[in-house]
Every structure is written in C-alpha cells, then in structure tokens.
Amino acid sequence: xxxxxxxxxxxxxxxxxxxxxxxxxxxxxxxxxxxxxxxxxxxxxxxxxxxxxxxxxxxxxxxxxxxxxxxxxxxxxxxxxxxxxxxxxxxxxxxxxxxxxxxxxxxxxxxxxxxxxxxxxxx
Amino acid sequence: xxxxxxxxxxxxxxxxxxxxxxxxxxxxxxxxxxxxxxxxxxxxxxxxxxxxxxxxxxxxxxxxxxxxxxxxxxxxxxxxxxxxxxxxxxxxxxxxxxxxxxxxxxxxxxxxxxxxxxxxxxxxxxxxxxxxx
Numbered sequence: 001x002x003x004x005x006x007x008x009x010x011x012x013x014x015x016x017x018x019x020x021x022x023x024x025x026x027x028x029x030x031x032x033x034x035x036x037x038x039x040x041x042x043x044x045x046x047x048x049x050x051x052x053x054x055x056x057x058x059x060x061x062x063x064x065x066x067x068x069x070x071x072x073x074x075x076x077x078x079x080x081x082x083x084x085x086x087x088x089x090x091x092x093x094x095x096x097x098x099x100x101x102x103x104x105x106x107x108x109x110x111x112x113x114x115x116x117x118x119x120x121x122x123x
Numbered sequence: 124x125x126x127x128x129x130x131x132x133x134x135x136x137x138x139x140x141x142x143x144x145x146x147x148x149x150x151x152x153x154x155x156x157x158x159x160x161x162x163x164x165x166x167x168x169x170x171x172x173x174x175x176x177x178x179x180x181x182x183x184x185x186x187x188x189x190x191x192x193x194x195x196x197x198x199x200x201x202x203x204x205x206x207x208x209x210x211x212x213x214x215x216x217x218x219x220x221x222x223x224x225x226x227x228x229x230x231x232x233x234x235x236x237x238x239x240x241x242x243x244x245x246x247x248x249x250x251x252x253x254x255x256x
Contacts (some may be wrong), residue, residue, distance in 0.1 A: 020218040026212060044254045045188050075164045077250035080159065085134045107171065117178045 022074035029067040036060070052122030055115050067110040076100045121123055151234055152213055159210040166203060197251050204247045205240065212236035 036054070038044050046054060055061055083096050140154045144193045176183040190196065219225050225232060 016221065020221055023214045024218060025209075027215065030207070030211070039250075043188075044251065045191055047188055048177070049182040051177060052183070052185065071167060075160075075167050078160045079164060082160070086136055087134055110171065114174060114178055119135065121178075121180075 019077045022070045025070045031068050058121050071109045072104050076104045155209050159206045164204050200251055201248045205244045208240040208243050212239055
C-alpha cells in the first residue's frame with residue numbers, strides 16, 4: 001500500500017513536470033505560431049497559396065510539427081489530469097493513459113501527413 | 124504565507140469546480156485554468172479537423188478563409204485569445220510557483236496575470252476587428 005502510494009505520487013510529479021515543460025515551450029511556440037500565421041499576414045489568415053509557400057520551408061515545417069507535438073502532449077496531459085482527478089482505480093488509470101497516448105500519436109501522425117500532403121500539392 | 128500554497132495537487136471531481144463557497148482566490152484561478160483548458164482542447168481538435176480542408180484543395184481552404192473573416196468568427200477568435208491568455212499567463216505563474224520561484228508573491232502574480240489578460244485581450248480585439256481584409 002505504501003509502495004503504491006509512492007508510485008502514484010512519483011507518477012503525478014512526473015506528469016506535472018512534463019506539463020510545465022510543454023507549457024513553457026508552448027509560450028514560445030504558440031507565440032511564434034500566432035505571429036507567423038496571423039499577425040504578419042494581411043487579412044490575418046493565410047490563403048491556400050500562402051499556406052503552401054509557408055509550410056514548404058523545411059525550417060517552418062519542423063517548427064509547426066514541434067508546436068503540434070508540444071500542444072498535443074500538453075492538451076492530453078491536461079485531459080488525463082482531469083480524468084484522474086475523478087478518482088479511478090489504478091488499472092483504469094493505466095487504460096486512460098494508454099488510450100490518450102494512442103490519441104496523441106495519431107494526432108501527431110495526422111499533422112505530419114497533412115503538412116507533407118500540402119507540400120506535395122504545391123510541388 | 125507559504126502555507127497558503129498547497130504542496131501537492133488535490134483531487135477534485137468537475138462538479139466541485141463550481142462549489143465556490145468559502146474558497147480562496149487561488150481556487151478561482153484553478154477553476155479558470157480547468158475551464159479554459161477544456162475550451163482550448165476542444166478548439167485544438169476543431170482546428171486540426173478544419174485544417175484537413177487544406178488537403179482537399181485550394182478552393183476548399185480559401186472558402187474557409189472567407190468564412191473565418193465573418194464577424195461571428197472574429198468574435199470567436201477574441202474568445203479564443205482570452206482563453207489562451209487566461210491559461211497561458213496563469214500557467215506561467217503555476218510553473219514558477221511549482222519550481223519554487225516567487226512563492227510568497229503568488230497572489231500578486233495572480234492579479235498581474237488578470238491585468239495582463241484584460242490588457243492583451245483588449246489590444247487583440249482591437250487588432251482583430253481593425254484588420255482590413
């Protein structure tokens with residue numbers, strides 16, 4: 001029982017540190033995303049040609065994927081924290097974590113596929 | 124003073140977020156954090172779904188861009204930015220406190236976050252609604 005308690009507290013501080021780390025990364029990456037996608041664009045939103053031109057730059061491509069990974073990770077850690085606060089048993093908690101991990105991988109894969117598709121359409 | 128800060132997270136079911144009776148101001152920050160979090164997660168998935176129009180083709184995306192410049196969408200943009208500011212500024216505050224930085228000033232930082240949220244929300248709203256199409 002004591003051991004289980006310790007394990008759970010370690011797990012919760014581990015997820016807290018990740019949440020803080022991804023959060024701080026997001027302050028920078030979301031800031032950049034807002035500036036390059038909206039603030040510097042006439043009309044506030046890129047049209048198709050402007051999107052193709054933007055995402056075809058390899059550095060900006062990687063920047064947007066890094067942003068996607070951080071925002072997805074941060075969002076799903078947050079969803080996990082809210083669900084775990086419901087007071088589930090450890091087996092269910094593990095299932096929640098596994099499910100949200102799969103969701104995260106699928107979301108990031110989708111983002112990479114979408115970005116690559118747009119680059120290919122413009123080529 | 125330092126005893127005002129909870130050393131570790133307390134488990135609360137969502138219904139308890141709305142029980143504000145006898146709660147300190149830090150609890151309001153906690154509720155604001157959770158509600159903005161849910162809004163931002165919903166927005167994230169909606170945003171990713173809408174971006175699929177880029178794979179459909181130029182017409183599909185440019186039609187969405189035209190729709191996104193309608194006043195109702197611009198209002199939703201302002202609400203989104205308020206959500207980001209509430210969550211981001213309080214998130215910075217929570218990270219600092221969590222790493223033991225500025226713990227005695229946690230309440231001052233909360234009010235600073237509130238003021239910055241209001242100021243940047245107004246500036247963002249002005250920028251969004253004054254943008255020429």
